[in-house]
Amino acid sequence: MKKIKVAHILNSVGGVDVSLRLILENIDSSKFDSIVIHGINDTKSLFFDDKGNIVKDYKLPIKRNISLINDFKAIFKALKIIKIEQPDIIHAHSAKGGIISKVITSFLKIPVLHTPQAYSFLSTNNIFKRKIFLGIEKLFVGPNNKILASSASEQNRAINEVGYPKQRALLFNNSINPINKVKELSIEKSWPENYICSVGRPSYQKNIELMLDVLFEIKKTINNIHLVLMGVGYHSPNLKSVKNKINDSGLKENVTLLKWTSRDDIFNIIKNSKLYLTTARYEGLPYSVIESLALGKAIVATDADGNRDLVKDGFNGYLIFNEDVKEIANSVVKIVKSKSLNQKFSENSLELFKQKFDITKNITLLENIYINNIKR
Known part of the structure; x- marks a missing residue:
């Protein structure tokens, strides 16, 4: 043939x-x-x-x-x-x-x-x-x-x-x-043990400014909350405004910006996080969220193209309408503070991956x- x-x-x-x-x-x-x-x-x-x-x-x-x-x-x-x-x-x-x-x-x-x-x-x-x-x-x-x-x-x-x-x-x-094995970090770990994470270059699409507003709101309840944001190196037109917002909001001790790291490092950071957060305005079907499914993570996401195809509200995380800062923050806090809820969402994420995205x-x-x- x-x-x-x-x-x-x-x-x-x-x-x-x-x-x-x-x-x-x-x-x-x-x-x-x-x-x-x-x-x-x-x-x-x-x-x-x-x-x-x-x-x-x-x-x-x-x-x-x-x-x-x-x-x-x-x-x-x-x-x-x-x-x-x-x-x-x-x-x-x-x-x-x-x-x-x-x-x-x-x-x-x-x-x-x-x-x-x-x-x-x-x-x-x-x-x-x-x-x-x-x-x-x-x-x-x-x-x-x-x-x-x-x-x-x-x-x-x-x-x-x-x-x-x-x-x-x-x-x-x-x-x-499928991500069957997660390798050790190849970079020095400069962030605390308990953290949430995201992958997204500072840009109109990824809407990192909203993520920082959410982090500021979470900090009112969980003072030591920490965000590891990966992928801020390539084509990041909003990087300056993001850095300014971090300083102006008093979040310098609560955010780690990683310019570039390997996919194996990204898997490690997602796997060991409390949950995955995305505040994107739109996506195709985001690989970082699919990877979070494959790694069995609870997810909090804005109700945007792509995100809504990967996150089922109340099943493997929360899907938030209208970029509601307080609702996104409350959803993160709810998952971080409840081991049983986090475990349920994590198991459902992995099941969803196996069904649709392998x-x-x-x-x-x-x-x-x-x-x-x-x-x-």
């Missing part, structure tokens, strides 16, 4: 990079031949398949922000690569990968599956910019592409706001490998989606 060739196009950073690597390392390479087309300045690490072999990759001048010159160069170069490689299907990841791939398919008629990993029009509260970003997404709803949403929330956005017909809005939940079980769903959407 001839292998199905899949071309992945993306700016390989953050959760998008994690998503691609998990797919490549789990998909059956005896049936699927993968290539990666990504940014010049994104990842420096090689890509590997399920057998540990290096996956062929090409580089484009893809940048996070809109740049007409670079974007046209990227489209032109990607078009040349696709003509040479002749894949059966293109899997586009993130907004920029989606646009490049959808332009290409208008010329070559190769089927495209686009995984937004959180729509770009959600990334601003500026109404004008939001309309422009949404307008771009609507412009590229073409006959040769489908949405392959990373969560049910994202699938609903594709149908109800972008305008994809239901039959062209598919779903493959972001998924990870990639070793879910990868066949993606393989079937690829098979069912190639031209025959």
